[in-house]
Structures are given as C-alpha cells and as structure tokens.
Amino acid sequence: MTRWGTTAAAVSLLALGLSACATTGTTAKPQTSAKPAEKAESKPLPKGLDGEASSGFPSTYVALPSRPTAFVGATVLTATGQQIENGVVVVQDGRILAVGGPETAIPAGVVTVDAKGKWITPGIIDSHSHLGVYPSPGVSAKSDGNEATDPNTAQVWAEHSVWPQDPGFNRARAGGVTTLQILPGSANLFGGRSVTLKNVPSTTMQGMKFPGAPYGVKMACGENPKRVYGGKSRSPSTAMGNVFGYRKAWIDAADYARKWDDYRAKKDKGEKADAPKRDLQLETLAGVLKGEILVQNHCYRGDEMAVMIDVAKEFGYKITMFHHAVESYKVAPLLAKEGICSATWASWTGFKMESLDGIDSNAAMVWKAGACVVIHSDDPIMTQRLNQEAAIAMTAGNKIGYGITRAEAIKWITANPAKAMGIADKTGSLEVGKAGDIVVWNRDPFSVYAQAEQVYIDGALTYDRNDKRYQPKSDFELGQPGQGAFN
C-alpha cells in the first residue's frame, strides 16, 4: 500500500534521530585536513548500536476501510477560523478533498451523507493523555506511566508501556478523540519520550502509532519531581534541585551529541574512528538539542515557566508547550513572544499548591494575548468531553467580554494541539489534503448536550453512536458486566 510506503519512510527517517542530522546536516566543520588521515575499513556498526541505523519501533498503522464520502448540510467548524453554514466536506482516499459552502462541487461516485442540523469539526486531539500507560482498570499491575526510579529517565519510551486494550481509548473515541499524545508521567525531571497515536482499535501499539509524528520528551517542573525524589532523600528535593537536574542533563547531552558528530565526521572522511557507546537517555536529549524531538513541559506556575525558558535558552533548545499551565495568564505576553503553547484545563484548580491560582479564564486570557492555547485532559474522563471543556474555557472568556467564537475555540482542541505535537501538516483542521479525521456531532459541539454521532479517522468510520457494528470493545471488556457498553 502506498500509505505503508510513506509511513515506513517517514518513520525510519525519524528513527534516524540525532544521527540523521549529523550526516545530512551541513556540518560546519572545515574540511581542511591536508595530510591524509589514517584510513581504515569503515565497518558499519551493528544496527542496535547505531542510532542512525536503528529501525526503532515502526508504525504499522493502516487506515480502516473507507469509501469516498461527502457530508452535506452541516455547520462546519474548520479550525482555520471559519464557521461554514450549510457546508460541504468531501473525503476521498482518507483525505479531505474539499471543504466549503453549499456550492462546493461533489465529485461523481461519492456517497452523500445528509448532515443537516448537525455540526462537523476536525477530530479532537488530546495532547496530554495517559491512556494505555495508566489504563483502566487502574491496578498496580498496569500502572506503567511513571518510571519513577530516577529523576532522569529520558531513555524510556511511553510507547513501550501502552496497553492497546485500554477501554479508555474506546470512550475517548466516542467523545470525538481521533489522535492522542501519550506521555509518560510526571515523577521525573525527564520522564521519557511521548508517542502519538491514532485512536483506532488495534492489537498492537504499532498499529496505532501515528505515521510520521515526531517524538516529544516529557519534562516536569515543580512539585512532582522534588516530592518523589526528596521523599527518597535524593536530589531533587527542591525547586532549585530540579533546575540543577535539567542543566546537568543538557550539558551531558550536548557532550554526547558532539562525540557522535565527531565520529560521523571522521567516518565520512574515511578516517579511523571509534563509535561512541550508544546511550539511550542522552540520545533522546540530544534529539531535542537538534530540534527533532519536541519538549512537552509539565509546568504549572508562571514564574517557573520563565525559569524553564531561561534554561532552554542557555542550552539552545525550544520548549514546544507547557502542560498543566494553569498560570499561563500571568506570563501570557512572554509565552506569546517565545511562541510557546499552553495546554490547560478549563477550570481545575486548587488540587495542589502549584495549581492554587488556576482560573477558568486562563485559556481565554492566553488567547487574548495572542499566544497558542490548547485544552488538554490528563484524564481518561475529561478526554471524552474536551469539546465541553473548551466550551467552559470559551465561556469564561466571554463572561469578561472577549467575544470568543466557536470558530476560534475549536482550534484549542484540534489545530493547536496538532501544531504542538508536530502533526499540523497532517491533521487538526479541515483543509484539503489533510487526513479525513472528522467528527459529526448531533448538535453544537460546545453544548453540554452534544454527542459525537460519528467519528472518522483517515476517512474511515471508526465510531457510530447509532450502529453497533462501529462500537468497538476491547478484549478486556468482553464477558464483563456491561460488556463495554458505556452509553
């Protein structure tokens, strides 16, 4: 399949990770060696010892069967700022072929779905999920989200903890969630790599893995790391201990990246060189320094965000998004200037000291400052209703006169998380060429009464509220009370 071809290519490029840049990059090193260096037979390293050759854990995702479909008559929120009445959305070969008003041409041979009275949005994207790594049921045998054994576990990958049978994936899909970023937990300064999943049922993690999505690294500032390690009488036990931990790690990572750069430069010139020992922890961090792995930084307080920005500047990397950023409103102009997204809940506050100043208009105030807003869940219940969570955040802004429209607020749970996860070229808005990730709602999705009627992923119907054939159940749910029928 073509899809698989592009997928494999994209993923192996990714898996090349840091070393890819070392070879293809415009190595600034002057090629001045006048005398011939010691030549040696350049033996390729065994795959697993070479980040460049390592194939990683490639996606085997294949879109479910679909048919060309035109949705006609719905109110369409495109997540590009438009609300189209009586709109038309055409999906073909898993991609969006056309979006527009009633005049939009519908190609012959396309199934037409009458969507009058309904609303259509892009698929919801939850940029902070622990589905699969903290699955239901929440028993210790399946508590795989926090490798809380060292303040730096950048070497672990959330995808290796994902249990694809987590019933929570099915609940989230019924809430319109088509894409999720699964993060390792927040016990550590560096928790490990995130993985982005297409929310399709699969027996393997690889079958859900979003083709071509970049990795993120989960960093946590604030109370969690210092509590976990302080509790074990280890560093960090304070906020300043946290920052020491970040800085030390980046110094080590920069050193590691340089060793590999040197090795590759020599090897390319045919010189004798010993390959550095591959270090999976530093490889992840070096990937950040090279701009290939996105920083997803759990950070509640505005003042701590400012410190994290300084750390990033000290070592030359970029923070993509602050998560749980309940105090973003205090530093909104800074976040706008630095181009950092804020992922928040609408109204959670006061459940711990660093969340005490959370306010329901946080997202709206960040939006007003011109910065990137994301509404995330971090929760298997809330992820099912991110549309309502966005509505609450929008309403809090409108209560103080901001006049935020649905066309704007829908971006908080679609286009903006896509951007912060590095997949905005593939999904997150209804634009020609993007994935046919679409939700058909029975009414205004910002209403408390709204329900996702149909959820399409890459143009394929993956959930239908009115058709049992499209209500998948996980293996775990079979034979249990209720049999996984949750509505």
Added chain:
Amino acid sequence: MIRSPLLYGLLAGAALCAVATGSASAQTFAIVNARIEPVSSAAIPSGTILVQNGKIAAVGAGVAVPAGVTTIDAKGGVVTPGLVAPSSNISASEIGGVRETRDDGTGNALSAGFDIAYSVNPASPMIGLARDGGVTSSAVTPVLSGAGGGSHEHADDGVVEEMTAGKDGGGDPPLFGGQAAFVRLKAGEADIVSKSKTAVTLSLGEAGARAAGGSRGAAIVLVKSALQDARAFARNRAAFEQGATRDYSLSRLDLEALVPVVQGKTPLLIRAHRASDIRLALKLAAEEKIRIMLEGAEEGWLVAGEIARAGVPVIVDTQADLPDSFETLGSRLDNAARLNAAGVTVAINGARDFNNLRQERLNAGLAVANGLPYPAALAAITLTPAKIWGMADQIGSLDVGKTADLVLWTGDPLETTTWADKVFVGGVEQPADSRQSQLRDRYAAGDNGMPPAYR
C-alpha cells in the same frame, strides 16, 4: 442552627461590601421577566419571584410586585433553586495535595465518631468558587477513599499514589468514615453548619475490604459486629460506664455515633460501586433494620429494581463511565437515567472535590444528554439532595415559604455556555468575586507599568 448575631453582623459587614444593598440582612426584592424553574412544579416560561425577609413570598406568571420593592430584570434568564451538592468535602478541605488543609478524614479504620462539622471552615475561598457554579449548600461528608464514586484523580499526581503506598502514609481508607454535616454556603456567616450528624459514612467494596484487612467478607462482619455493639451499648449505657459489659469493638465515641444509626434515626451513607456490593448494602439495611443511602453505585443500573424496591436514594457521578476498577466494570453514562426510570431517587454529584463542585450542573446536563429527563436532572441537583438530607422543608425548590436560596442564570443552568449571574442565599445576594475572579481581574487588567501586585 447556632449563630452569633454579633459576630455574624461583623463578618457579614466585611465580606458583603460588594453586595448591591451593602446590607447583609435579608433583602426584599423581585426578579421579573425570568424563566422560573421551581423544580417542585412545572417551569414558568416568564414570571416573577418575590423574596421577602429571606423567604420566597410569591412565584408565578402573574405575581404583582409591591410598590417600593427592588426589581431585578432577568431579561429572560433562568431562576432555579440554589444547587445542593449531595456529598462533598467543601469547607472541610482546602487544597487536595496540602495535608495541613485537609480536615475531611481520620486515619482510624473504624471512626464513626469523627464529626466533620468541627472541620468546617466558613472562610474557605473554595466556597466562593462553588457558588460561582450556583451551589448554595452541600452535604459535607468524611473522606471518600477507594476507587470510583466521583473522586477525580489527576493523572499527573500518579506519583502521589506511589508515595502513599510507601511511607507518606495516606493509609487505608476507613470502614466507618465519620459523621456528615450539612452546610449553607452563605458568605459572612460565622457558622455555616445547618445540621450536623446527618449520617455516618461507610465504605464497602474494595475500600472497605482493604480497611478490614483484605476482604469484603471481613468488612461486613466487622460492620455487623459494630452495629451489634452499638445496640448493646444503647440498651445499657450504665453497664458500659461501670465496666460491666463485654469488650466492644469500638470506642465509646464511635458507639455513640452509631446509636442513632441502629435506631433508624440517622442513615448510613454507604459508598458502594459493584452490583454485588450494592446488594450487600441493601441486605445489610434489611437485616439490621437501618436506613441507608448509596454513593457511587456505578453498577447501580444492574440492580436498579432492587434499589427502587428498597427505597434507597442514590448519589451518582454521571461522568463515571470507565471500568477504572474491578468494582466499576459496568459503569455507564446512562446510569442515572436507568436508575431514574426504575424509580430510584437519584441525586447527582458534581465531583466530591471542593474544587470541582461547580461541575455539578454540567454533570446534570450530561445525564440529560444520556437520557435523564430534564426535570429529573434539575431535581437531582436541587430538591432531591435537599430531600435525602432532610432539608427539603427549607430549601431545594422555589415554593412560597421556603428559604430564598436561588440562582439567576444567563440561560439554561445545565449548559456550558451559561453562567450564574446572581446567587442568593437566605435572600442575601452573595459576593460575586472569589479569589479566582480577583486573580483574573488583576491580570486581565493589563500592564500599567507597575507589577501586578499593585493592581
């Protein structure tokens, strides 16, 4: 109700300066041009509600407003009774993760005697936040432990779990949690407790089993033994005082708390989730001839008929639809709808958490989206919880003679895009600002060249 008029006046004066009249005394006013949801009767599409001396004096489409009475034009907004939270820790707990601020539980496995009324802090800033969501009163119940039942765990706090499993010591949840109270969320009151000792809480299921040393069977034996001891104690207190009885499994304080329970005067609020645990609770009530209420009941729909026949009211969290533990495998979004259809008295919780109480109305909306008739949903957050806590003679519906706890909403009270425009408790308009709104206003004001601390 205990009140110190002097202290009340002082506090009220300080706290209520934002109120239009500048007075803490019950106002006389009329809200006109409103859609009125009395809850006890059909909605009035456009009507007037007259409040005099803190009580509801008239409600209807054709109510005449006496001369000189302040009128508030609702402009088509909706008036409902103040929402009643059926079970929460508001005012007894402040910040979930800060131990020093938590007064909603005890470490003892059998602590029926713990009285949460003594933990109540009327100055808690969370009260303002709850009122922001239209909540004007709440049952305050000792800490809920174990899975399910409406406690929202924050995944980012997964680490807490690992620490409490170790030396940080949250400890096992109690079987008997303690005695519940009922509070009115009125600003400026020195004492917001309307009623104390309103129930004794009991955890069955996984939490109860853990508290009892590992199994459900052990828990129920301990509970029955405790109830028997309470009966024996009540029959002959003198013998106990003289040391002339056998040893009891509970302390005197715990026995005292259970006496009204075994006498059928005070209900046991039983947290149970699995269908079999709910049946066990119903059986316990029948065998011991005690009154019970259920909280959690995620699998209640599987035994709805039995709950209805037993006449046991149920407090549910309508968001609970995950098999997040082995005792909530059958959780469904239409649990409330199915229970209601079977004739069960259903109250809807926002969340147990003080900080999510304002979700209560939205949880009722979610129940409507999943099949609960709108009037039942509105009742489930007003009149029903008032009834099950024995407060319905005073609050819970907009009936003449009842206390004027009411909310003027900008629209449908169950809708995400609506907010509470005015909140009255006992006929007194409540301050609209909370710590959160003050933070908002400080930072929304923008840069004036000085640090925000000056704003």
